[in-house]
Amino acid sequence: MIVTEITDLGVKAIRDGVAAGEFSAVEVAEAFNANVAAAAVLNAFIVATPEAALDAAKSTDAKRAKGEDLGTMGGVPIGMKDLFATRGVQTSAASHILEGFLPEYESTVSQNLWNAGAVMLGKLNLDQFAMGSSNETSYFGNVVNPWRRNDGGNAALAPGGSSGGSSAAVAARLCPAATGTDTGGSIRQPAAFTGITGIKPTYGRCSRWGIVAFASSLDQAGPMARDVTDCAIMLEAMAGFDPKDSTSLDMPVPHWEAGLSPDMKGKRVGVPREYRMDGMDADVAKSWDQGIEWLKQAGAEIVDISLPHTKYALPAYYIVAPAEASSNLARYDGVRYGLRDLPDGAGLQDMYAATRAAGFGAEVKRRILIGTYVLSAGFYDAYYTQAQKVRTLISLDFRNAFESCDVILAPTAPTAAFALGEMTSDPLSMYLNDVFAVPASLAGLPAMSVPAGLNREGLPLGLQIIGNMFDEQGVLNAGLALEQAAGFSAKPERWW
């Protein structure tokens, strides 16, 4: 008999196993706590909360003994991206300016997860204020991808970003699932880089209340896990109308888990011709072609579609997102919470400037300055209004495309995981890694990444499914069809 380690189990297997009494929630929490403690070198967690995980697991077991309902995530320990406010547990956004910040309140999404029976293992590392694509902008150091190239060189690779702690932790079996947030690819790209699954739902599905704001018209939370079913379960727990978020969708949350089906008969899958770019990585192109073939075999009809403004999505994003960030991050003033740097004899204005200079990292400053510039008098129309008009056109591209298809299939990222330090010299080259992820973000559409296979270096590649607004079910189902065809079972060999 093959003994499966508890830490190899996913959300569904743990939930069902705890409910059936195959193992206790405490055993599960202990197993994952041990893996977290042994993986310090990955730097996936900023703060681990093993005692809180054990306490919550004990109360799950006590509930079960009394015959109570344990919830859809009962006894499942998860990692929480350190962008979600968690009462009494440091919420830093991986920044110095929020180091030591202990929220007096709980974010809606994390509260929803606790209400569903989930247990917290700790707060996960990320790019500072979620600004980055490699987790190299964190004040608390880089996260290391548990995957390595098969060249024997052992180069430390980036786990993707901004949800790099989440992706590394799930891939390395430090937790069966984790929360992520996606502003311009921050769930999908790290999922692709680590061979896991992640979905960003329609904008407004998950409440933004209690999530440290980056770009409010784009920010959206979602789950990262090892398969599509686990993502469906966790997204169902996270989503829901919240009167405390003015852009929250006042719609019932569908039963995505119950609705899962890999049958693609009668479904039309759009393949956007603009995503096939000159000089595309050969392995990425091959895995995309393979994905098309898989969905065809699952019964789908493949449709050639055009998203003519694709090329302009990234530059529009790099106006809209920094503009919103410069406004959102104005709140860090050294007065109400967070760091204060008060040089001798400084007045209020000097204190603001010194605090923000000391508290923000280089990438955060760069984006605040870009945002301040594009919103400044005389430049607003040329940059910001133009970008928002282009955003309308990008959204219309998708609307037109969805008249002839049900979901869209594309690569998640143009490359597999790159080495730490490889992209940091030029901010632009890093931005370009989100070329396939950003258009869906700008249009607020649900999109997910599913692992498709390994490239020539032995690194995972992801395939992306983009759906029409509110059609998470269609996205999850196409993702499930890919997952079943790909049969992706590779996992990083433990070296840490």
Next chain:
Amino acid sequence: MSVDTETVARIAALARIKVSEAELEAMVPELNGILAWVEQLGEVDVTGVEPMTAVIPNTLRLRDDVIDADPLTAGGRRDEVLANAPAAEHGFFGVPKVIE
């Protein structure tokens, strides 16, 4: 459009971020690289296109006009509001002297 050292210094002042001369020098080419790249948006014909205001069609809700409707954001929470302040004094946020 491109920025020079003086412009970056002015933006940094607007953004309330203190930057050293050396940082300014380093930022000018970085910001110009990004700004030159976003210039390509100017190629797009946006005649008659409305700038996006809501990514998903939605309407702003009004809540009932009730005092302290949400206890979480209502009054009477001074100590919690001040709990993370770097310099809370006598029940207030402390700031450096702003009047001579």
